Amino acid sequence: MPRSRGRPPAVPLAPGTAHGRGVGPAGLTVSILLPSYNAAPTLAACLRSVQRQTLADWECVLVDDGSTDSTAAVLHEAARGDPRFVVIGRPHCGVVAALNAGLAACRGRFVARMDADDLMHRDRLAQQVAALTADAGLAATACRVRVFPRAGLRAGRRAYEAWLNAMERPEEVAANAYVECPVAHPTLMVRGDVLRRSGYRACGWPEDYDLVLRLLEAGHAIGVVPRRLLSWRDHPARLSRTAPEYDLSRFTACKAAFLARGFLAATEEYALWGYGGTGRALTRALRAHGKRPAYIVEVHAGRLGQAIHGAPVVPPAALPDLPWRPLVVSVAGVMPRTQIRAALVGMGRVELRDFVCAA
Numbered sequence: 001m002p003r004s005r006g007r008p009p010a011v012p013l014a015p016g017t018a019h020g021r022g023v024g025p026a027g028l029t030v031s032i033l034l035p036s037y038n039a040a041p042t043l044a045a046c047l048r049s050v051q052r053q054t055l056a057d058w059e060c061v062l063v064d065d066g067s068t069d070s071t072a073a074v075l076h077e078a079a080r081g082d083p084r085f086v087v088i089g090r091p092h093c094g095v096v097a098a099l100n101a102g103l104a105a106c107r108g109r110f111v112a113r114m115d116a117d118d119l120m121h122r123d124r125l126a127q128q129v130a131a132l133t134a135d136a137g138l139a140a141t142a143c144r145v146r147v148f149p150r151a152g153l154r155a156g157r158r159a160y161e162a163w164l165n166a167m168e169r170p171e172e173v174a175a176n177a178y179v180e181c182p183v184a185h186p187t188l189m190v191r192g193d194v195l196r197r198s199g200y201r202a203c204g205w206p207e208d209y210d211l212v213l214r215l216l217e218a219g220h221a222i223g224v225v226p227r228r229l230l231s232w233r234d235h236p237a238r239l240s241r242t243a244p245e246y247d248l249s250r251f252t253a254c255k256a257a258f259l260a261r262g263f264l265a266a267t268e269e270y271a272l273w274g275y276g277g278t279g280r281a282l283t284r285a286l287r288a289h290g291k292r293p294a295y296i297v298e299v300h301a302g303r304l305g306q307a308i309h310g311a312p313v314v315p316p317a318a319l320p321d322l323p324w325r326p327l328v329v330s331v332a333g334v335m336p337r338t339q340i341r342a343a344l345v346g347m348g349r350v351e352l353r354d355f356v357c358a359a
Helices: 040-051 069-082 097-105 124-134 155-167 170-175 194-199 208-216 246-261 277-287 316-321 333-345
Strands: 017-019 030-036 058-065 085-089 110-113 140-147 189-191 221-233 271-275 292-297 311-314 327-329 355-357
Touching: 017 140, 030 040, 030 097, 030 124, 040 058, 058 069, 058 097, 058 327, 069 085, 085 097, 097 208, 097 221, 110 124, 110 194, 124 140, 124 189, 124 221, 124 271, 124 311, 140 155, 189 194, 208 221, 208 246, 246 277, 271 277, 292 316, 327 333, 333 355
Parallel strands: 030 058, 030 110, 058 085, 140 221, 271 292, 271 327, 292 311, 327 355
Antiparallel strands: 017 085, 110 189, 140 189
């Protein structure tokens, strides 16, 4: 790989300073935004996967978020060997601050996210750049993933992987945005001007899901390259397993906030299809935004004919005779959602206009 010539050895950085480049070339294609915190065990392999990319016109902005292990040493060693690696050292302030600090240093036409414990397929950057170049209507593209290690992988994680990898068209990403985060954040490549305008926010819920929903809310299209171009490491210490912002209740709060100011903005009442665990949690979260169900559609025989929070519980067959309200489908499972979507389309209803799915 390219080496810097005649550069003095790297020295430890003062907080907020960068090492690894001077004035760079105009027209840089990709900036890889890679924050890290105490990531030494997986970082070297991650960086090797970056260096193996078939597209060579990249820089990798490495943000050390105040690590206390040997992360900084690994990053500086990488920058000594390849000037495309740029190291930013800063006090530990969390992932959102680290992402925004790194984003401010990114110069590429496209910005690709990457996590320090994952691995890129060698064609990842080339394939995603090709997709964005070919379709000016796309603001961002993700790719399919392979979760590893496979041994001991839980059924729920396998199901999420399969669900993610089934999506390809921007319409599918948008339609599933309230079910779960419809793309894996470390697979995202976003047009640089779009991401710089959006930035990252700390709202008490997942910053990656918040970004995706804001991009969609602004009318941006997100595509998916239909290849597994990221190996997505699953382990107990992953931020999404340990940080309170990633608790299931915080995902629900995020969905409710965006639904309230988007799909449900023009009404205080909505219809809810499904009052299982997911429906109950979403109802509580939406109530905090002044939104309440006018009626609840259910197939559970024990609930039919009852009232929940003042809303009558009715069977699906009653829908054509009821005043239409924006409908939120909140059921778990791909098959039930598929069946409900088909039933609603058969009634002449349009997804994202008349109804949304939100598990």
